[in-house]
Each structure stands twice: as structure tokens, then as C-alpha cells.
Amino acid sequence: MFKDSIPGLEKVFKNDIDRPKIMLVTGPPGSMKTSFCYSIMSMYLRDKNEFGLYATLEETADSHMSNMNSMGVKVSAKMQISDMTDLREIDQIDEVIGDEVQTDYVLFIEKMIQRFRRTHGDKFSVFVLDSLGALYSLMENEKNMRKKMFYFFKMLRDNNLHSFIIMERSLDGESQLLGNEGFLADGILMLGLDRPRGKLVRFLQVEKMRAAEHSMERHAIEVGKSGMTVLGPLLST
DSSP states (O other), X not given: OOTTSSTTGGGTBSSOOOSSEEEEEEEOTTSOHHHHHHHHHHHHHTXXXXXXXXXXXXXXXXXXXXXXXXXXXXXXXXXXXEEOHHHHHHHHHHHHHTOOOOOOXXXXXXXXXXXXXXXXXXXXXXXXXXXXXXXXXXXXXXXXXXXXXXXXXHHHHHTTOEEEEEEEOOTTSOSOSSSOHHHHSSEEEEEEEXXXXXXXXXXXXXXXXXXXXXXXXXXXXXXXXXXXXEEEEOOOO
């Protein structure tokens, strides 16, 4: 997953990981979380006989395609973008007219994954949710969120997936929102902005990854015409 995807990730991970794994991709706005997930999915699937599903709750599929093209990420035919923004608009209309029946988004995502699994079998290997905060904003009942997330994450593992869950987070914030996600996930990746030697640089840092030996340093990343690349450890002076 890591060694066959974004160039330079082999500098961060000394050994690769097997599925199932659930990884939180965290960071503040503008830290390239979405672009990182595009890149890792697209580049990984490029030479594999496997398939991926990208579920978006905030941006439309057209917007995602435009962003990928602008950063040089080739959209793989093995990757499907599931645009759930239309469902959000329908729910907003129903709320205005007084319809109390709201979409159960967690159940909808589970059924979508099951349908993709029936189509592609175990070749369905990668799933991205963009984003966890958007999902929570659509869940009216926030009680027992840890229990809900435990079963949601269990469903992802039961489907034998590499799952990337995008989550907004400040650089000094905790790696969890409402459901203790940081404890439930197998890995936490932080993307952010640093200013070594007075220059603003984007970075990737692995805070934890079960069953993988990895660097704990911040690694500089850049986005060029051919996509994203991990350059190497940031110099602190």
C-alpha cells in the first residue's frame, strides 16, 4: 500500500502493511489530506488488479476530478468516486418541508461498500471516506458515538479493506472527534504546514501505525506536475 504508491513513502515506512487497516488522515484545512488520499489510491491501483471506492460527503465528484487533474494525478479506471452530496441536498429539502425521515448515512455507506464488494469480490481493496467531520454533522443523534464508530470500523475491517478516513484537526489538537477514533484506528497520519528556515513547507508525519515499522519524523512533501512526492525528513534548524 505505501511502498507501491506515492514516491518517497518508502523513506517513511520500513515495512509495508497488510489489510485490513483503518487509517485516520488528519490535519488542518489546506494540508493536502484529500490530495494525499487521491494520490495513494490512484497510484496504488495503477498496476494492481484491484479496485477502490472514494466516498465524498462534501465536494462533488466533478470537483474532485478537477482537483486531481490540476495536481497531475491520473484518475484510475479502477477507482470509483461516490458523490453523496446529492443526498445531503435531499435531506435539507426534506427538513425544510418537515419530512422527519432522514438518511442513515452510516448504513448507506455500509450498503454501498457491500454492493462494491459483491461486484469486485476481494479485489475491492481500498476505501476512502471524505470526511469524518462531514459524516458526524449529518448524524442527528450523537449518543453512544464510540459504540457506533466501533461497529463502523469493524464493518470496514470485516470487508478486508485499506480504509483512509479523512479528519480535520489542528496541529496541536487531539486525534479524535466524537467517537475516540484515534484509539480505534490502526494508524494516524498527520499532514500539516511547517516553517523550517523561514520557508513554508508541507509535511507528512506518522503518529502511529500498527504492524509497521516507520519513522516518527516530519517528512517534507511537494506537489508537482506529476503528482505528490515525499522528499525526506524536515530539517529543524
